[in-house]
Amino acid sequence: MGWSFGRRRPVTYLLGQPVDPYPAQPPEARRGRVLRITEIGEPVLHTPAREVTAFSTPELARLIDDMFATMEVAEGVGLAAPQVGVDLRVFVYDLTDERGDRHVGHVVNPVLEMDLESDLETEDEGCLSVPGAYEPLARPSVARVRGVDQHGAPVELEGVGFLARCFIHESQHLDGTLYWDHLAPEHQADALRQRDEERPHVLAARHEIAVELGKKPAEYPEQPAGGR
Template sequence: MPLEVIYYPHPTLRFVSKPVRRVDADLRRIADEMLDLMYESKGVGLAANQVDLPIRMFVVNPTGEKGSGEEFVIINPEIQRPKGSETAEEGCLSLPGLQGDVIRPKSVRVSAFDIQGNPFEATLEGFLARIFMHENDHLDGTLFFDRMSKEAASELQPGLEELEIDFRSRQKTGSVPSDEELIRRLSDWTDRYC
Protein backbone atom coordinates (compact mmCIF):
# COMPACT_ATOMS: atom_id res chain seq x y z
CA MET A 1 0.00 0.00 0.00
CA PRO A 2 1.50 3.37 -0.94
CA LEU A 3 2.43 5.78 1.84
CA GLU A 4 0.22 8.82 2.44
CA VAL A 5 0.66 11.89 4.62
CA ILE A 6 -1.62 11.62 7.64
CA TYR A 7 -3.37 14.68 9.05
CA TYR A 8 -4.00 16.07 12.50
CA PRO A 9 -5.44 14.70 14.82
CA HIS A 10 -4.36 11.22 13.63
CA PRO A 11 -3.06 9.49 16.81
CA THR A 12 0.28 8.46 15.25
CA LEU A 13 1.25 12.14 15.17
CA ARG A 14 1.32 12.08 18.99
CA PHE A 15 3.09 8.71 19.25
CA VAL A 16 6.69 8.74 20.51
CA SER A 17 8.46 6.80 17.76
CA LYS A 18 10.66 3.80 18.51
CA PRO A 19 14.37 3.58 17.58
CA VAL A 20 15.16 1.67 14.39
CA ARG A 21 17.21 -1.46 15.07
CA ARG A 22 17.52 -2.78 11.51
CA VAL A 23 18.17 -1.10 8.16
CA ASP A 24 17.21 -3.29 5.21
CA ALA A 25 16.05 -3.01 1.60
CA ASP A 26 12.44 -2.50 2.71
CA LEU A 27 13.39 0.42 4.95
CA ARG A 28 15.41 1.97 2.09
CA ARG A 29 12.35 1.62 -0.18
CA ILE A 30 10.22 3.36 2.47
CA ALA A 31 12.78 6.20 2.70
CA ASP A 32 12.71 6.64 -1.10
CA GLU A 33 8.91 6.67 -1.06
CA MET A 34 8.93 9.24 1.75
CA LEU A 35 11.24 11.50 -0.27
CA ASP A 36 8.96 11.22 -3.31
CA LEU A 37 5.90 11.98 -1.17
CA MET A 38 7.68 14.96 0.43
CA TYR A 39 8.45 16.43 -3.01
CA GLU A 40 4.95 15.71 -4.29
CA SER A 41 3.52 17.49 -1.23
CA LYS A 42 5.86 20.50 -1.68
CA GLY A 43 7.58 19.91 1.65
CA VAL A 44 11.18 20.19 2.84
CA GLY A 45 10.97 17.44 5.48
CA LEU A 46 8.82 14.44 6.35
CA ALA A 47 8.94 12.27 9.47
CA ALA A 48 8.02 8.58 9.42
CA ASN A 49 5.13 9.06 11.83
CA GLN A 50 3.65 11.56 9.34
CA VAL A 51 3.12 8.57 7.06
CA ASP A 52 1.79 6.42 9.93
CA LEU A 53 5.09 4.64 10.66
CA PRO A 54 6.11 4.82 14.35
CA ILE A 55 9.85 4.64 13.72
CA ARG A 56 12.63 7.20 14.35
CA MET A 57 13.38 8.19 10.77
CA PHE A 58 12.85 11.34 8.74
CA VAL A 59 13.79 12.69 5.31
CA VAL A 60 14.88 16.24 4.44
CA ASN A 61 15.80 18.34 1.43
CA PRO A 62 15.92 22.07 2.26
CA THR A 63 15.22 23.04 -1.37
CA GLY A 64 12.05 20.93 -1.50
CA GLU A 65 12.93 20.06 -5.11
CA LYS A 66 13.94 16.63 -6.39
CA GLY A 67 17.35 16.72 -8.05
CA SER A 68 18.27 19.99 -6.34
CA GLY A 69 19.98 20.48 -3.00
CA GLU A 70 21.06 17.74 -0.62
CA GLU A 71 18.81 14.88 0.46
CA PHE A 72 19.08 13.48 3.97
CA VAL A 73 17.62 10.25 5.34
CA ILE A 74 18.10 10.43 9.11
CA ILE A 75 17.66 7.46 11.45
CA ASN A 76 17.62 7.57 15.27
CA PRO A 77 18.62 11.24 15.54
CA GLU A 78 19.88 12.86 18.71
CA ILE A 79 19.95 16.65 18.83
CA GLN A 80 22.33 18.35 21.27
CA ARG A 81 24.20 21.56 21.97
CA PRO A 82 21.56 24.13 21.00
CA LYS A 83 22.99 27.62 20.54
CA GLY A 84 21.30 30.97 20.13
CA SER A 85 17.66 31.41 19.20
CA GLU A 86 15.65 32.76 16.32
CA THR A 87 12.00 33.00 15.37
CA ALA A 88 10.67 31.88 11.99
CA GLU A 89 7.37 30.78 10.51
CA GLU A 90 6.75 27.05 10.30
CA GLY A 91 4.09 24.95 8.66
CA CYS A 92 3.55 21.22 8.45
CA LEU A 93 2.36 18.76 5.81
CA SER A 94 0.16 17.12 8.48
CA LEU A 95 -1.46 20.49 9.32
CA PRO A 96 -2.24 21.86 5.84
CA GLY A 97 -2.86 25.58 5.63
CA LEU A 98 -1.64 26.34 9.15
CA GLN A 99 1.52 28.32 9.94
CA GLY A 100 2.95 30.06 12.95
CA ASP A 101 6.08 31.60 14.40
CA VAL A 102 8.25 29.18 16.37
CA ILE A 103 11.34 30.06 18.43
CA ARG A 104 14.14 27.52 17.96
CA PRO A 105 17.91 27.41 18.48
CA LYS A 106 20.00 28.90 15.63
CA SER A 107 22.34 25.90 15.59
CA VAL A 108 22.38 22.33 16.92
CA ARG A 109 24.60 19.27 16.81
CA VAL A 110 22.98 16.19 15.24
CA SER A 111 24.12 12.59 15.76
CA ALA A 112 22.27 9.92 13.79
CA PHE A 113 22.63 7.19 11.16
CA ASP A 114 22.03 7.43 7.43
CA ILE A 115 20.03 4.96 5.33
CA GLN A 116 23.15 2.83 4.79
CA GLY A 117 23.52 2.49 8.57
CA ASN A 118 26.57 4.78 8.64
CA PRO A 119 27.02 7.31 11.48
CA PHE A 120 25.99 10.88 10.64
CA GLU A 121 27.39 13.78 12.67
CA ALA A 122 26.96 17.46 11.83
CA THR A 123 26.52 20.89 13.32
CA LEU A 124 23.59 22.50 11.54
CA GLU A 125 22.53 26.14 11.41
CA GLY A 126 19.64 28.25 10.23
CA PHE A 127 16.91 26.79 8.03
CA LEU A 128 18.45 23.29 7.83
CA ALA A 129 18.77 23.12 11.62
CA ARG A 130 15.12 24.25 11.93
CA ILE A 131 13.94 21.49 9.56
CA PHE A 132 15.86 18.83 11.49
CA MET A 133 14.43 20.09 14.82
CA HIS A 134 10.88 20.22 13.39
CA GLU A 135 11.13 16.65 12.06
CA ASN A 136 12.79 15.38 15.25
CA ASP A 137 9.89 16.90 17.21
CA HIS A 138 7.53 14.76 15.13
CA LEU A 139 9.39 11.65 16.27
CA ASP A 140 8.65 12.71 19.85
CA GLY A 141 4.96 13.34 19.16
CA THR A 142 5.41 17.13 19.26
CA LEU A 143 3.77 19.42 16.70
CA PHE A 144 5.02 22.90 15.82
CA PHE A 145 2.11 24.67 17.52
CA ASP A 146 3.12 22.98 20.80
CA ARG A 147 6.22 25.21 20.71
CA MET A 148 4.30 28.44 20.09
CA SER A 149 3.14 30.87 22.75
CA LYS A 150 -0.39 30.21 24.04
CA GLU A 151 -1.65 33.40 22.41
CA ALA A 152 -0.13 32.58 19.01
CA ALA A 153 -1.28 28.95 19.15
CA SER A 154 -4.84 30.07 19.98
CA GLU A 155 -4.98 31.80 16.58
CA LEU A 156 -4.60 28.36 14.97
CA GLN A 157 -7.52 26.92 16.95
CA PRO A 158 -10.20 27.37 14.22
CA GLY A 159 -7.97 25.57 11.69
CA LEU A 160 -7.19 22.77 14.14
CA GLU A 161 -10.90 22.33 14.88
CA GLU A 162 -11.63 22.13 11.16
CA LEU A 163 -9.01 19.40 10.70
CA GLU A 164 -10.43 17.53 13.72
CA ILE A 165 -14.01 17.72 12.40
CA ASP A 166 -12.89 16.42 9.00
CA PHE A 167 -10.87 13.56 10.55
CA ARG A 168 -13.67 12.48 12.91
CA SER A 169 -16.28 12.61 10.15
CA ARG A 170 -14.09 10.34 8.00
CA GLN A 171 -13.87 7.96 10.96
CA LYS A 172 -17.67 7.96 11.25
CA THR A 173 -18.05 7.05 7.58
CA GLY A 174 -15.46 4.27 7.96
CA SER A 175 -12.94 5.72 5.52
CA VAL A 176 -10.50 6.11 8.45
CA PRO A 177 -10.25 3.43 11.18
CA SER A 178 -10.95 4.23 14.83
CA ASP A 179 -8.16 5.68 16.98
CA GLU A 180 -7.93 2.33 18.79
CA GLU A 181 -7.44 0.44 15.52
CA LEU A 182 -4.87 2.97 14.27
CA ILE A 183 -2.86 2.61 17.50
CA ARG A 184 -3.11 -1.20 17.39
CA ARG A 185 -1.56 -1.25 13.88
CA LEU A 186 1.53 0.60 15.13
CA SER A 187 2.82 -2.50 16.91
CA ASP A 188 3.20 -4.31 13.55
CA TRP A 189 5.76 -1.71 12.50
CA THR A 190 7.58 -1.53 15.80
CA ASP A 191 7.85 -5.34 15.84
CA ARG A 192 9.43 -5.25 12.37
CA TYR A 193 12.05 -2.48 12.76
CA CYS A 194 12.43 -1.71 16.45
Protein backbone atom coordinates in the same frame (compact mmCIF):
# COMPACT_ATOMS: atom_id res chain seq x y z
CA MET B 1 39.94 37.34 -19.70
CA GLY B 2 36.60 37.54 -17.91
CA TRP B 3 36.47 38.14 -14.18
CA SER B 4 33.67 37.36 -11.77
CA PHE B 5 33.71 38.82 -8.29
CA GLY B 6 31.48 37.94 -5.39
CA ARG B 7 29.57 35.18 -7.16
CA ARG B 8 29.49 31.79 -5.52
CA ARG B 9 28.15 28.64 -7.09
CA PRO B 10 25.62 26.92 -4.80
CA VAL B 11 26.61 23.52 -3.45
CA THR B 12 24.43 20.43 -2.93
CA TYR B 13 25.21 18.42 0.20
CA LEU B 14 24.05 14.81 0.39
CA LEU B 15 24.15 13.76 4.04
CA GLY B 16 26.56 16.60 4.65
CA GLN B 17 28.95 15.74 1.81
CA PRO B 18 29.19 17.90 -1.35
CA VAL B 19 27.97 16.14 -4.51
CA ASP B 20 28.18 17.40 -8.08
CA PRO B 21 26.08 16.90 -10.07
CA TYR B 22 22.85 16.01 -8.24
CA PRO B 23 19.43 15.67 -9.90
CA ALA B 24 16.59 18.09 -9.20
CA GLN B 25 14.42 15.11 -8.26
CA PRO B 26 16.18 12.83 -5.75
CA PRO B 27 16.38 9.21 -6.92
CA GLU B 28 14.36 8.16 -3.87
CA ALA B 29 11.50 10.49 -4.86
CA ARG B 30 11.54 9.10 -8.38
CA ARG B 31 11.22 5.52 -7.08
CA GLY B 32 8.83 6.17 -4.21
CA ARG B 33 5.06 6.05 -3.81
CA VAL B 34 2.99 8.95 -2.52
CA LEU B 35 1.49 8.22 0.89
CA ARG B 36 -1.16 10.03 2.90
CA ILE B 37 0.35 12.47 5.37
CA THR B 38 -1.08 11.97 8.84
CA GLU B 39 -2.70 14.99 10.49
CA ILE B 40 -2.60 16.56 13.92
CA GLY B 41 -4.64 14.54 16.40
CA GLU B 42 -3.75 11.13 14.95
CA PRO B 43 -2.10 9.06 17.71
CA VAL B 44 1.00 8.12 15.67
CA LEU B 45 1.98 11.82 15.60
CA HIS B 46 1.72 12.22 19.36
CA THR B 47 3.58 9.09 20.49
CA PRO B 48 7.37 8.58 20.59
CA ALA B 49 8.56 6.49 17.65
CA ARG B 50 10.51 3.24 17.92
CA GLU B 51 14.21 2.82 17.22
CA VAL B 52 15.11 1.14 13.93
CA THR B 53 16.95 -2.11 14.65
CA ALA B 54 17.17 -3.74 11.18
CA PHE B 55 19.29 -2.04 8.51
CA SER B 56 19.86 -2.54 4.77
CA THR B 57 16.36 -4.02 4.46
CA PRO B 58 14.02 -3.61 1.47
CA GLU B 59 11.35 -2.36 3.88
CA LEU B 60 13.50 0.48 5.20
CA ALA B 61 14.65 1.42 1.70
CA ARG B 62 11.03 1.49 0.50
CA LEU B 63 9.98 3.64 3.47
CA ILE B 64 12.68 6.22 2.69
CA ASP B 65 11.80 6.25 -1.01
CA ASP B 66 8.11 6.72 -0.20
CA MET B 67 8.88 9.49 2.30
CA PHE B 68 10.91 11.39 -0.31
CA ALA B 69 8.12 11.05 -2.89
CA THR B 70 5.49 12.12 -0.37
CA MET B 71 7.57 15.11 0.73
CA GLU B 72 8.12 16.19 -2.87
CA VAL B 73 4.42 16.07 -3.74
CA ALA B 74 3.57 18.01 -0.56
CA GLU B 75 6.25 20.62 -1.37
CA GLY B 76 7.85 20.04 2.01
CA VAL B 77 11.45 20.41 3.15
CA GLY B 78 11.36 17.64 5.75
CA LEU B 79 9.21 14.66 6.67
CA ALA B 80 9.26 12.24 9.61
CA ALA B 81 8.11 8.63 9.43
CA PRO B 82 5.14 9.16 11.81
CA GLN B 83 3.83 11.62 9.23
CA VAL B 84 3.26 8.68 6.88
CA GLY B 85 1.84 6.55 9.70
CA VAL B 86 5.02 4.63 10.54
CA ASP B 87 6.25 4.76 14.15
CA LEU B 88 9.97 4.50 13.38
CA ARG B 89 12.74 7.00 14.11
CA VAL B 90 13.46 8.12 10.54
CA PHE B 91 13.28 11.48 8.82
CA VAL B 92 14.12 12.79 5.35
CA TYR B 93 14.94 16.32 4.23
CA ASP B 94 15.52 18.32 1.04
CA LEU B 95 15.87 22.07 1.41
CA THR B 96 17.75 25.09 0.15
CA ASP B 97 19.32 27.24 2.85
CA GLU B 98 19.86 30.98 3.15
CA ARG B 99 23.07 30.79 1.09
CA GLY B 100 21.39 28.94 -1.76
CA ASP B 101 23.00 25.61 -0.88
CA ARG B 102 20.85 22.49 -1.06
CA HIS B 103 20.82 19.86 1.69
CA VAL B 104 19.39 16.39 1.00
CA GLY B 105 19.35 13.19 2.97
CA HIS B 106 17.78 10.89 5.53
CA VAL B 107 18.65 10.13 9.14
CA VAL B 108 17.77 6.99 11.05
CA ASN B 109 17.64 7.00 14.87
CA PRO B 110 18.63 10.66 15.08
CA VAL B 111 19.84 12.19 18.32
CA LEU B 112 19.25 15.94 18.38
CA GLU B 113 21.56 18.41 20.06
CA MET B 114 20.35 22.00 20.07
CA ASP B 115 22.94 24.71 20.69
CA LEU B 116 21.08 26.55 23.43
CA GLU B 117 23.79 29.23 23.52
CA SER B 118 23.15 30.15 19.89
CA ASP B 119 20.85 33.02 19.04
CA LEU B 120 17.14 32.31 18.97
CA GLU B 121 15.58 32.98 15.58
CA THR B 122 11.85 33.59 15.24
CA GLU B 123 10.42 32.59 11.88
CA ASP B 124 7.05 31.46 10.59
CA GLU B 125 6.97 27.69 10.85
CA GLY B 126 4.51 25.20 9.43
CA CYS B 127 4.01 21.45 9.30
CA LEU B 128 2.72 19.17 6.57
CA SER B 129 0.53 17.54 9.24
CA VAL B 130 -1.18 20.90 9.91
CA PRO B 131 -1.72 21.79 6.24
CA GLY B 132 -1.78 25.48 5.36
CA ALA B 133 -1.02 26.84 8.85
CA TYR B 134 2.02 28.96 9.75
CA GLU B 135 2.87 30.57 13.07
CA PRO B 136 5.95 32.42 14.38
CA LEU B 137 8.16 30.20 16.53
CA ALA B 138 11.55 30.87 18.13
CA ARG B 139 14.15 28.13 17.63
CA PRO B 140 17.89 27.90 18.36
CA SER B 141 19.84 28.92 15.25
CA VAL B 142 22.32 26.02 15.48
CA ALA B 143 21.53 22.31 15.85
CA ARG B 144 23.32 19.00 15.34
CA VAL B 145 21.99 15.56 14.53
CA ARG B 146 23.82 12.28 15.05
CA GLY B 147 22.44 9.00 13.78
CA VAL B 148 22.95 6.48 10.99
CA ASP B 149 21.83 6.01 7.41
CA GLN B 150 19.62 3.14 6.24
CA HIS B 151 22.65 0.85 6.11
CA GLY B 152 23.78 1.67 9.64
CA ALA B 153 26.67 3.94 8.63
CA PRO B 154 27.26 6.88 11.01
CA VAL B 155 25.75 10.26 10.11
CA GLU B 156 26.70 13.55 11.79
CA LEU B 157 25.14 16.77 10.55
CA GLU B 158 25.20 20.37 11.69
CA GLY B 159 22.60 22.91 10.64
CA VAL B 160 22.46 26.67 10.91
CA GLY B 161 19.37 28.82 10.45
CA PHE B 162 16.71 27.18 8.28
CA LEU B 163 18.54 23.83 8.23
CA ALA B 164 18.80 23.83 12.03
CA ARG B 165 15.07 24.55 12.25
CA CYS B 166 14.36 21.59 9.97
CA PHE B 167 16.54 19.22 12.00
CA ILE B 168 14.85 20.32 15.24
CA HIS B 169 11.34 20.10 13.77
CA GLU B 170 11.81 16.63 12.28
CA SER B 171 13.71 15.17 15.25
CA GLN B 172 11.01 16.34 17.63
CA HIS B 173 8.37 14.65 15.46
CA LEU B 174 10.02 11.37 16.43
CA ASP B 175 9.43 12.18 20.11
CA GLY B 176 5.74 12.82 19.43
CA THR B 177 6.10 16.61 19.53
CA LEU B 178 4.76 18.93 16.83
CA TYR B 179 5.68 22.57 16.33
CA TRP B 180 2.06 23.24 17.31
CA ASP B 181 2.85 21.96 20.83
CA HIS B 182 5.30 24.84 21.34
CA LEU B 183 2.73 27.53 20.50
CA ALA B 184 0.74 29.66 22.93
CA PRO B 185 -2.96 28.71 23.08
CA GLU B 186 -4.05 31.65 20.95
CA HIS B 187 -1.52 30.71 18.25
CA GLN B 188 -2.61 27.07 18.43
CA ALA B 189 -6.18 28.16 17.81
CA ASP B 190 -5.09 30.40 14.94
CA ALA B 191 -3.13 27.53 13.36
CA LEU B 192 -6.20 25.30 13.39
CA ARG B 193 -8.29 28.14 11.94
CA GLN B 194 -5.77 28.51 9.10
CA ARG B 195 -5.76 24.74 8.62
CA ASP B 196 -9.54 24.67 8.31
CA GLU B 197 -9.45 27.39 5.66
CA GLU B 198 -6.45 26.20 3.65
CA ARG B 199 -6.62 22.40 3.88
CA PRO B 200 -8.80 21.84 0.78
CA HIS B 201 -6.48 23.97 -1.36
CA VAL B 202 -3.35 22.29 0.02
CA LEU B 203 -4.72 18.79 -0.60
CA ALA B 204 -5.82 19.74 -4.12
CA ALA B 205 -2.29 20.95 -4.87
CA ARG B 206 -0.79 17.70 -3.56
CA HIS B 207 -3.14 15.75 -5.85
CA GLU B 208 -2.23 17.86 -8.86
CA ILE B 209 1.53 17.61 -8.29
CA ALA B 210 1.31 13.82 -7.88
CA VAL B 211 -0.49 13.54 -11.21
CA GLU B 212 2.07 15.81 -12.89
CA LEU B 213 4.87 13.57 -11.61
CA GLY B 214 3.12 10.43 -12.83
CA LYS B 215 2.39 9.22 -9.30
CA LYS B 216 -0.81 7.86 -7.85
CA PRO B 217 -2.14 10.60 -5.52
CA ALA B 218 -2.77 9.83 -1.88
CA GLU B 219 -6.37 9.76 -0.71
CA TYR B 220 -7.42 12.03 2.15
CA PRO B 221 -10.67 12.06 4.12
CA GLU B 222 -12.91 15.10 3.68
CA GLN B 223 -12.35 16.07 7.32
CA PRO B 224 -8.97 15.81 9.09
CA ALA B 225 -8.38 12.25 10.25
CA GLY B 226 -7.08 13.52 13.59
CA GLY B 227 -10.42 15.05 14.49
CA ARG B 228 -9.08 18.46 15.52
